Amino acid sequence: MPASPAQTRSVRVMPCVVATVAVWMVSTAAHAQAPSASQSWPLPQPAPMPPPIQAPRDTPFPGTIRLHVDATDTARGLFRVKQTLPVAPGRRLTLLFPQWLPGDHGPTGPLEGLAGLKVQAGKRVIAWTRDAVQVAAFHIDIPAGVTSIDVHSQFLGATEPRVGPVVATSTMLDLQWHHLVLYPAGHYVRRITYEASVKLPPTWEFATPLTVARREGGEVRFQPVTLDTLVDSPVIAGRAFKRILLSDDPVPVHVNIVADDAAGLEPPPGFVRGYQALVQQAYRLFGSQHYDHYDLMVWLADGFGPSYFEHLRAGENALPADFFTTWKDRPEHRGRLAHGFVHSWNGLFRRPAEMWTPDFNTPERDSLLWVFEGLTSYWQDVLTTRAGLWTREDALDDWAATAAAMASRPGRRWRPLRDVTNDAVVQRRKPLSWRGWQRDMFDAYSEGALIWLEADTLLRQRSGGRKSLDDFARAFFGVRAGSQVTMTYTLEDIVTTLNDILPHDWSGFFRSRIEETHDAPPLGGITQGGYTLTWSEEPTDAVRRAEAASGNVDLGDSLGMTLAKDGKVLRVDWEGPAFKVGLLPGAVVTAVNGSPYAAQRLKDAVKATAHQEPLRLSWRQGTATRSALIPWHEGLRYPRLRRVEGTPAILDEILKPRD
Structure with a gap:
């Protein structure tokens, strides 16, 4: 076949181009011969999970668990716990710290308060391990020949409210059994029997739904109950x-x-x-x-x-x-x-x-x-x-x-x-x-x-x-x-x-x-x-009492925010007037219409907005300062229910005592 004009035309190629093409061809060949990184090295795979915790069954736990709580160290909120459990030799026992309590609606069990865990058979110490996934579960491999173990632990209650609920002080305590028990997995809690006892500070009195079997001074022993009943039966003392x-x-x-x-x-x-x-x-x-x-x-x-x-x-x-x-x-x-x-x-x-x-x-x-x-x-x-x-x-x-x-x-x-x-x-x-x-x-x-x-x-x-x-x-x-x-x-x-x-x-x-x-x-x-939700510029008695007790200023139904007595913003309502000008929780209001912040001054200024008076707030957010006109013109607002005349007063009927 005769060559086309393009094929017969003489072409002059620059040496640098030839060199570049040669390098590219060598590089391409090398990549073609070498597998990609994903082909040459194995991809990661998940580590195997530990065996699942034994699911609860509606079968009885063999025997009765004895539980003793020393609750005398109330000043430090320290509860010392000893449980004695019958066990099967040569088997693995899993103990659970309660996480889901009826009425709490979430996994709120204070596991962080568990401390000092020690397992013994007589004087022999037995090792325990925490489950790597279900961290409220503790595994104990029972040695051959062991039919009973003692489980020692402490519960460290919060010493101040910022840490958590304070359940013991030098004058009172609230003993909640779900803080103190480690119970065996694999059984419905209604099929696990506990015999509980508690040592209270001398001369303290107490109340509980549990039935007392014997009391000697501060030592109180209760009649045996199932675990669901025990956890549902707190002890209050003081x-x-x-x-x-x-x-x-x-x-x-x-x-x-x-x-x-x-x-x-x-x-x-x-x-x-x-x-x-x-x-x-x-x-x-x-x-x-x-x-x-x-x-x-x-x-x-x-x-x-x-x-x-x-x-x-x-x-x-x-x-x-x-x-x-x-x-x-x-x-x-x-x-x-x-x-x-x-x-x-x-x-x-x-x-x-x-x-x-x-x-x-x-x-x-x-x-x-x-x-x-x-x-x-x-x-x-x-x-x-x-x-x-x-x-x-x-x-x-x-x-x-x-x-x-x-x-x-x-x-x-x-x-x-x-x-x-x-x-x-x-x-x-x-x-x-x-x-x-x-x-x-x-x-x-x-x-x-x-x-x-x-x-x-x-x-x-x-x-x-x-x-x-x-x-x-x-x-x-x-x-x-x-x-x-x-x-x-x-x-x-x-x-x-x-x-x-x-x-x-x-x-x-x-x-x-x-x-x-x-x-x-x-x-x-x-x-x-027979009522309707309406608004008043006068607060209800409940709002007055709440503000007097806390020192806060509740402007939630007007400016959409609540302030502490020093002007710190505690709450800002989404899409409210304060929100629209960029006020955030944590800001500190420093001025109201150019004058230093005071709670009553702010209320007076908000009230005046109903008469088309402007409201300008200045505030500090971190190191930044800002000032803005608040887009609000309806004065102070507090919610009330107003009676609608001519309609049945059904709410009044609901609230009447029954004979």
Whole structure:
């Protein structure tokens, strides 16, 4: 074939080009011959996981575990623990530190407090190893011939509130067994029997749901119980102790009070009468009880203990040291005892099925937290008022504050309440920078209460006042009178019971409020109840008391922020006026309209915005300083419920005591 003109044309190639091409060809050939790095070296693979922890089975643990706690070193919050366990020789034993406690909703067991772990068979020390994945599990290989071991440990309680809940001081203690036990894996906790004893400081008195087998001085031995009952039966003790009978019909109910000194034990007029009425109003609501006796446990101290912890036969309640001396002027704390008491029915006797677990290390699922806590919060307010511990105005102001707080949750637009129920695990109760946008588990308490208020008013409205949530309480929680065996429930069970009381699309009612996102909070209970959420430039008595006690300035419903008395910004609401100008939590407001910051000066300036007066704030954020006009022209705002004339006052009816 003749060559084309291009093929026959003479081409002159520069030497440098030839050299470059040659180098490129050699390089290409070398790369073609050498495998890539991924081909020449093995890729990493995961290390094998340790064997899984033995799953709990509904089989008895062979024998009884003896548990002794020396709780005399209260000043340092130090509990010394000895457990004696029967064991199988030549086998591996796994002990678990409780992580998931009924009512805590997340893996909150204070594992960091466990110290001094030592295992012995007689004088022989036996090695233990912590599981590399389930770090609350401890493995012990039992030597041949060993049939019993002693497990020594300590629990180091927090010595100040910034570290954690303080559970022991030189004057009082709150002994929670889940801090102290290491229990054998592989069994339901209802099938593990413990014989517990405790050594208390001399002359201290105590209260507990447990039955005392013997007491000699400070040494107290209790009758054997299963582990689930033990963990559900705390011991409260103190140097200054008072026990008051509230009711003995049909079974005893006591309130047990511990204070720093005997002078702090004398209850004010109205205390005993109010809580006697609380017990009776609860019985009239639920129609039965599920305990053989009940102990309201109260410690009067600042910075002591968890705020509350509920149990089937007891409720732990932390109240301010001045609770008795300020009884008349500060009613807001009175409802705390009602919350734990209601939990005896809702949460302990009847528990959401996904929250019931066979041991204390199996994760719970909190999808019905808005029932467990929301319904309890609703009845807390209702029963506190029916008992006369609150006035009707106290309850209405509390509902107004709840409604306003939930109205400042723009996070509802992206997070339905159903997702928020996961926050005991997701957020672990940590402080949040933007609570309104992020939301947290306590929205299930507050928004849940509003949903149940709406359900109650709907029942009353559509039945002409013949039916109410009281009927649901009796039908759902009043069953199996006297039984202490947990009875689980599902949302379907709730819907079925409500339909038995009043046919309605209850599935759709709850689905729309729990599963779906919304712009606004569920305020149907307030409007159906004959009221509306409105705003006043005058704070409620509750706001006045809270500000007086803390020194804070609550401008959440106007500027969208709360400040400490020194001007430090404690909270900024997402999308509020303060947020829009760049104020952040942690900033310090230094000036109001050019004058040095003072709380009253700021309030006066906010009030003046209703008359179109400008509001300029100056603040310091770290080393930077800023100043801005605040986009707000509606003055001071505090939430109130206003009666809508011409409509049935259903909220008033809900709050009336039952005969």
